Amino acid sequence: MLNQKGGFMFFSNQNIFNILFEAIPEGVIIANENQNIIATNLASEQMFGYKKDELINQNLHVIIPKKHQTNHKTHFQNFLKSNTIRKINHNLNLFGIKKNKNEFPVEIGLNPFKIDNKSYIIALIIDITNRKKTAKKIENLNFKLEKIIKEKTAELKNTIKQLKNVNFDLKNQIKKRAEAEIQIKDALKNEQELNELKTKFLSLVSHEFKTPLSGILTSTILLKKYHLSEQQDKRDKHIETITKKVHYLNNILNDFLSIERIESSNVIYKYTTFNLSKAINEVVYNANMLLKSGQKINISSNIDNYVLYQDEKILELILSNLLYNAIKYSLENTTIDLIAHQTSKNTIFKLIDRGIGIPEKDQKFIFNRYFRAENVLNIQGTGIGLNIVKSHLENLGGTISFTSKEHKGSTFIIKLPLIKPL
Ligand code: ADP
Numbered sequence: 001m002l003n004q005k006g007g008f009m010f011f012s013n014q015n016i017f018n019i020l021f022e023a024i025p026e027g028v029i030i031a032n033e034n035q036n037i038i039a040t041n042l043a044s045e046q047m048f049g050y051k052k053d054e055l056i057n058q059n060l061h062v063i064i065p066k067k068h069q070t071n072h073k074t075h076f077q078n079f080l081k082s083n084t085i086r087k088i089n090h091n092l093n094l095f096g097i098k099k100n101k102n103e104f105p106v107e108i109g110l111n112p113f114k115i116d117n118k119s120y121i122i123a124l125i126i127d128i129t130n131r132k133k134t135a136k137k138i139e140n141l142n143f144k145l146e147k148i149i150k151e152k153t154a155e156l157k158n159t160i161k162q163l164k165n166v167n168f169d170l171k172n173q174i175k176k177r178a179e180a181e182i183q184i185k186d187a188l189k190n191e192q193e194l195n196e197l198k199t200k201f202l203s204l205v206s207h208e209f210k211t212p213l214s215g216i217l218t219s220t221i222l223l224k225k226y227h228l229s230e231q232q233d234k235r236d237k238h239i240e241t242i243t244k245k246v247h248y249l250n251n252i253l254n255d256f257l258s259i260e261r262i263e264s265s266n267v268i269y270k271y272t273t274f275n276l277s278k279a280i281n282e283v284v285y286n287a288n289m290l291l292k293s294g295q296k297i298n299i300s301s302n303i304d305n306y307v308l309y310q311d312e313k314i315l316e317l318i319l320s321n322l323l324y325n326a327i328k329y330s331l332e333n334t335t336i337d338l339i340a341h342q343t344s345k346n347t348i349f350k351l352i353d354r355g356i357g358i359p360e361k362d363q364k365f366i367f368n369r370y371f372r373a374e375n376v377l378n379i380q381g382t383g384i385g386l387n388i389v390k391s392h393l394e395n396l397g398g399t400i401s402f403t404s405k406e407h408k409g410s411t412f413i414i415k416l417p418l419i420k421p422l
Contacts, residue, residue, distance in 0.1 A: 027125035032118065035060040035076055047127045049099040065097045079110060080119045086110040096125065105132045200370050201256075204382050208252055211380060212245035219245075240289075247289055248380070251324065254317070255384045259369075262391045269311040269396065271420055276306035276340060276347070283319045284338070290324060294333030297323070306342050310416060314392050321385040322351045322412050328379060330355030330409070342418070346398075349414040357406040367400075375406065397421030 021028065027044030031037050040055045048055065048063050055062065060076070061069050079086070087109055096106040109124040219238040226234045261267045280303050287297060308315070319338070326336045330353045337352040358366060362373035367390045370383040386400075393400050397417045404410035 277303045287323045292332045298337045300339040326353035346415045351412045354409040358404040
């Protein structure tokens with residue numbers, strides 16, 4: 001109901017309405033279809049900085065910022081026509097203007113109604129300055145927070161990266177340390193093995209030298225006793241013993257010296273071209289001195305045909321070693337065959353004896369330095385020869401293999417390439 005001034009006329013229980021109207025904490029403004037304000041409550045007057053009823057009859061433009069005024073009129077008319085309620089919308093970004101011309105953010109809910117066929121709009125206005133400020137503060141705080149989070153994340157990433165690096169370094173160090181430990185352990189093991197070998201070597205030297213030396217001594221003492229001319233055969237026997245033992249000592253010495261040279265990679269092989277028969281005759285000539293009674297060496301008849309390009313002395317050493325073993329590990333009255341032939345790539349030697357053979361369980365060890373099979377422990381030897389032979393053959397690009405049967409004999413096979421290895 002409107003009063004005569006065009007203002008709002010209250011219902012019969014005007015006081016109650018007044019109290020309620022004034023008590024609403026939100027601003028309430030009622031405007032007619034001409035956009036004239038016809039009623040305001042205390043909250044709206046305070047919000048816009050006006051005294052009581054000062055806004056009455058003023059155009060709504062007084063509380064709308066200039067930049068929004070042009071559109072406002074059409075909006076207003078349309079809104080009246082549509083006759084729908086517009087609820088408060090938080091996203092509209094609306095502004096009011098105070099009497100002192102200060103702009104401030106508001107939220108507005110609109111409600112059109114009709115009385116006596118005239119249209120009105122009741123506007124519920126909320127000053128959201130504080131809310132906006134708080135929102136701004138929150139936004140700022142969020143911004144700062146995001147910045148801090150970003151910084152901290154970056155720091156964290158950096159720390160993780162550093163940790164990863166540290167971890168990597170640590171792993172590397174651990175790996176290196178483990179490798180170093182293995183190296184040290186290996187070195188220690190080698191040192192221990194070397195010490196064991198040295199001890200073995202020393203005991204071997206003393207044993208292997210003592211026996212033939214005392215044999216030589218005995219023979220020389222006995223030689224002195226045989227001064228009659230008819231005792232010549234006895235003298236010859238002792239001279240032969242001495243020769244054999246000196247020869248044996250010479251061989252052992254050569255073996256020991258070879259070890260030393262092979263070990264320090266000091267062997268320089270001297271390749272020359274020579275006839276195979278020359279080398280074999282030399283080897284067999286020396287071996288003949290060691291033959292036991294009734295022992296015989298058969299040489300294959302074709303050796304005159306073969307020419308070799310090799311280190312002659314080393315070949316002789318290899319063949320001598322094998323031949324002496326064949327003699328040593330065979331009984332009297334046995335034959336030893338030395339066979340040689342050439343293929344397009346290799347010279348192949350076979351040394352066949354009918355001796356004591358090598359026990360099967362020992363066969364895989366016989367190229368190990370100082371190894372001696374259990375069936376030869378009462379026969380003199382050092383366990384060095386085959387090891388040296390194998391090392392030389394490897395250096396010369398050759399191979400050695402064997403077959404053996406106890407009490408039947410052994411066959412050693414050597415292959416040497418016709419050309420010098422690269
Ligand atoms: P050594 O003969 O001084 O003991 P080698 O290195 O020449 O050392 O030989 C190693 C071992 O191989 C010998 O102790 C022996 O047990 C075995 N062996 C080598 N050649 C023969 C062979 N022809 N017949 C039987 N056993 C052999």
